[in-house]
Amino acid sequence: MSHTYEYPRPAVSVDCVVFGLDEDQLKILLIQRGxxxxxxxxxxxxxxxxxxxxxxxxxxxxxxxETGLRGVWLEQLYTFGEVDRDPRTRVIxxxxxxxxxxxxxxxxxxxxxANVDWFPVSRLPRLAFDHRKVVRLGLQRLQAKVRYQPVxxxxxxxxxxxxxxxxxxEVILDRQLDKRNFRKKILGMDIxxxxxxxxxxxxxRAARLYRFDKSRYKSLLKAGFNFEI
Amino acid sequence: MSHTYEYPRPAVSVDCVVFGLDEDQLKILLIQRGxxxxxxxxxxxxxxxxxxxxxxxxxxxxxxxETGLRGVWLEQLYTFGEVDRDPRTRVIxxxxxxxxxxxxxxxxxxxxxANVDWFPVSRLPRLAFDHRKVVRLGLQRLQAKVRYQPVxxxxxxxxxxxxxxxxxxEVILDRQLDKRNFRKKILGMDIxxxxxxxxxxxxxRAARLYRFDKSRYKSLLKAGFNFEI
DNA sequence: CCAAAAGTGTTTCACTTACACCCATGA
DNA sequence: TCATGGGTGTAAGTGAAACACTTTTGG
Numbered sequence: 001m002s003h004t005y006e007y008p009r010p011a012v013s014v015d016c017v018v019f020g021l022d023e024d025q026l027k028i029l030l031i032q033r034g035x036x037x038x039x040x041x042x043x044x045x046x047x048x049x050x051x052x053x054x055x056x057x058x059x060x061x062x063x064x065x066e067t068g069l070r071g072v073w074l075e076q077l078y079t080f081g082e083v084d085r086d087p088r089t090r091v092i093x094x095x096x097x098x099x100x101x102x103x104x105x106x107x108x109x110x111x112x113x114a115n116v117d118w119f120p121v122s123r124l125p126r127l128a129f130d131h132r133k134v135v136r137l138g139l140q141r142l143q144a145k146v147r148y149q150p151v152x153x154x155x156x157x158x159x160x161x162x163x164x165x166x167x168x169x170e171v172i173l174d175r176q177l178d179k180r181n182f183r184k185k186i187l188g189m190d191i192x193x194x195x196x197x198x199x200x201x202x203x204x205r206a207a208r209l210y211r212f213d214k215s216r217y218k219s220l221l222k223a224g225f226n227f228e229i
Numbered sequence: 230m231s232h233t234y235e236y237p238r239p240a241v242s243v244d245c246v247v248f249g250l251d252e253d254q255l256k257i258l259l260i261q262r263g264x265x266x267x268x269x270x271x272x273x274x275x276x277x278x279x280x281x282x283x284x285x286x287x288x289x290x291x292x293x294x295e296t297g298l299r300g301v302w303l304e305q306l307y308t309f310g311e312v313d314r315d316p317r318t319r320v321i322x323x324x325x326x327x328x329x330x331x332x333x334x335x336x337x338x339x340x341x342x343a344n345v346d347w348f349p350v351s352r353l354p355r356l357a358f359d360h361r362k363v364v365r366l367g368l369q370r371l372q373a374k375v376r377y378q379p380v381x382x383x384x385x386x387x388x389x390x391x392x393x394x395x396x397x398x399e400v401i402l403d404r405q406l407d408k409r410n411f412r413k414k415i416l417g418m419d420i421x422x423x424x425x426x427x428x429x430x431x432x433x434r435a436a437r438l439y440r441f442d443k444s445r446y447k448s449l450l451k452a453g454f455n456f457e458i
Numbered sequence: 459c460c461a462a463a464a465g466t467g468t469t470t471c472a473c474t475t476a477c478a479c480c481c482a483t484g485a
Numbered sequence: 486t487c488a489t490g491g492g493t494g495t496a497a498g499t500g501a502a503a504c505a506c507t508t509t510t511g512g
Contacts, residue, residue, distance in 0.1 A: 008280050009238035012310075012321055051237050051319055055310035079308040079323050081241075081284035090280055092241055092323075094308050163490080180493070181475065204489040205482040392463080409466070410502065433462040434509040 010081070010090040014059040015046030015131065017077060017095065017138035018069065020102035021155040025120045026171050027102070028135060030127070031066050032115035037087050038128035042119075044135070046093065059096040067116050073099045073154040078137055085130045097138045099154035146172050147229045150191065153212040161199055161207035162186070169229055189227070191217045239310075239319040243288040244275030244360065246306060246324065246367030247298065249331035250384040254349045255400050256331070257364060259356070260295050261344035266316050267357035271348075273364070275322065288325045296345050302328045302383040307366055314359045322358075326367045328383035375401050376458045379420065382441040390428055390436035391415070398458055418456065420446045 018029035030042040045066040049058040056074060063069045074096055081092040102118070119125065121139060124132075146152045152168050153160075166182045186192065193213045198206035217227070247258035259271040274295040278287040285303060292298045303325055310321040331347070348354065350368060353361075375381045381397050382389075395411045415421065422442045427435035446456070 007277065010241050010278065010280065012239050012241060048236065049239065049310070049321075051239065052312055054312055055308065055321070076307060078305060079284065081278070081323065083281055083283055092278075092284070092321075094310065094321075161491090178476075179491090180477085183492080184494095185474090202490080203484050205484085205491050207491060390464090407502070407504085408464090409504085412465080413467095414501090431463080432511050434464050434511085436464060 008090075010092045011086075012049045013046055013091055013093045014049060014055060014062060015044040015093050015095045015134060016059055016063055016074075016098050017044060017135055018063070018067070018072070018098040018100060019121075019138070019142060019155065020100050020105070020118060021168055021171065022102055022118065022120075024167055024171055025122075027118040027120050028124065028138075029067055029069075029100075029116065029118055030125070032117075033128055034115065041128045042125045043128035044095075044131045045116075049094075055094050056096070059094075059098075063098065069098075069100060069105055073151065077134070077141060080130060080134060082130065093134075095134045095138070097141060099142075099151060101155065101157055103157050143172055143174075148227060150212065150217060150227050159195060159197065159209040159211055161209060163207055165210070173229075185229075189220075189225075191220065191227075237319075239321045240315075241278045242275055242320055242322045243278060243284060243291060244273040244322050244324050244363060245288055245292055245303075245327050246273060246364055247292070247296070247301070247327040247329060248350075248367070248371060248384065249329050249334070249347060250397055250400065251331055251347065251349075253396055253400055254351075256347040256349050257353065257367075258296055258298075258329075258345065258347055259354070261346075262357055263344065270357045271354045272357035273324075273360045274345075278323075284323050285325070288323075288327075292327065298327075298329060298334055302380065306363070306370060309359060309363060311359065322363075324363045324367070326370060328371075328380060330384065330386055332386050372401055372403075377456060379441065379446060379456050388424060388426065388438040388440055390438060392436055394439070402458075414458075418449075418454075420449065420456075 016029075020027045020029065029045065031045050033039055033041050033043050045063055046059075047062045047066070049055060050061075053061065055076070059074060060070075063072065063074075075098075077095040077097045079092065079094045083090060085091065085093075121135070124135065127135065146169065152165070152172065155168055156164055162183055165186065166177055166179065169182075170177055191213050192210040193216075195209045195211060197209045199209060200206060217225075245258075249256045249258065258274065260274050262268055262270050262272050274292055275288075276291045276295070278284060279290075282290065284305070288303060289299075292301065292303075304327075306324040306326045308321065308323045312319060314320065314322075350364070353364065356364065375398065381394070381401065384397055385393055391412055394415065395406055395408065398411075399406055420442050421439040422445075424438045424440060426438045428438060429435060446454075
């Protein structure tokens with residue numbers, strides 16, 4: 001290890017695959033590049049890691065700077081280090097994936113900058129660097145993860161209906177679920193708090209609202225409970 | 230992004246959590262450090278990434294150089310980038326986890342160097358850097374992964390008995406499994422090839438040998454099959 | 459003949475799946 | 486009163502878990 005300082009060091013960046021749920025579409029947040037290489041092309045929000053910040057801090061800082069998002073759910077995805085992935089120089093990027101409650105942030109991101117926008121995952125523009133690959137992995141991870149960890153709630157508002165919850169799973173997993181079986185299962189888990197409220201503004205019978213009971217989930221976990229959709 | 234070249238770049242290394250199965254013990258391969266910092270302390274095999282090699286290539290090269298291991302099963306684990314994790318300078322490490330058939334490699338690794346050795350995961354020495362944390366994550370990943378992907382076979386010889394297979398799961402998952410149910414389940418998956426051979430040298434009835442049928446598994450996967458223990 | 463592990467089936471229970479109708483509400 | 490989604494139960498089938506004895510082999 002000691003001979004290493006002679007070598008040129010790679011640059012290290014972070015990139016974020018940010019997922020949001022817009023009605024019945026799964027979307028990803030992209031920024032339009034303002035510099036070469038790939039000037040004008042859409043890319044994942046991200047940037048270089050500062051010497052005095054941890055990797056997750058760098059990811060959060062870049063998200064904030066480039067898109068205005070703060071306090072989102074964030075988890076490391078994968079590190080991409082192919083020698084030629086950046087035409088300028090060797091850049092190793094630590095990719096993260098984030099889940100945001102779009103209802104809370106949409107306005108913000110849209111107004112902040114013209115070069116930030118949400119795209120449906122099924123209709124992405126051409127992406128800079130190897131970001132296509134990063135997105136694909138993020139999507140795979142989301143589909144796998146959502147099934148055995150209650151992370152999907154991060155995409156919904158604090159208060160949601162069972163229909164919204166089911167639809168979230170249907171959109172991410174890309175298949176239909178049976179309404180009665182879904183309700184039976186999720187309610188049987190005993191991780192939802194039934195609120196004394198209903199959705200409003202719908203032109204038909206209003207549905208009951210629920211909240212995810214995180215502390216309840218945690219204590220169930222310790223007791224050996226296994227979340228699974 | 231363009232202002233970044235002014236910043237000092239972090240060093241980037243790879244470290245490998247190498248698992249092996251020794252009879253009924255899960256072991257990890259460690260090397261004893263020959264340089265500061267942490268001189269003389271045990272650590273994960275690893276080292277700095279060269280400018281012209283991909284991350285997985287770096288991991289394989291370091292494994293080969295430091296332990297003599299080649300051609301092992303390797304997968305990225307996580308990237309650790311805490312600012313202070315290396316006392317010399319900022320070092321970001323991409324951790325990998327590897328599974329090896331110890332029966333094939335044990336002699337080699339042991340003879341090559343006095344400063345390479347296998348340790349039971351339950352009795353590890355004090356480790357350099359944050360390698361304790363890396364190992365812990367590797368172990369968690371192994372336990373999770375082995376249950377829904379047939380990676381455990383990488384720890385066994387090409388030909389193995391059902392007892393060996395079951396014991397591998399018992400050791401990794403740290404719980405007993407029912408023999409009859411286990412056999413029913415694994416044989417029912419139809420991913421094992423029953424050989425016309427038996428183990429030899431045992432002082433009791435010899436068990437039949439099996440091989441993992443990888444191509445069969447792959448085609449089952451495409452048909453929607455879900456491996457799970 | 460003894461010790462040690464190989465090999466084998468059945469029952470019970472829980473969970474998953476498939477499936478259709480009435481109700482409440484706002485327009 | 487109509488359109489739209491909210492809300493509910495049951496039966497059949499599938500898979501998981503619990504459980505004990507006989508067989509084979511080498512020493």
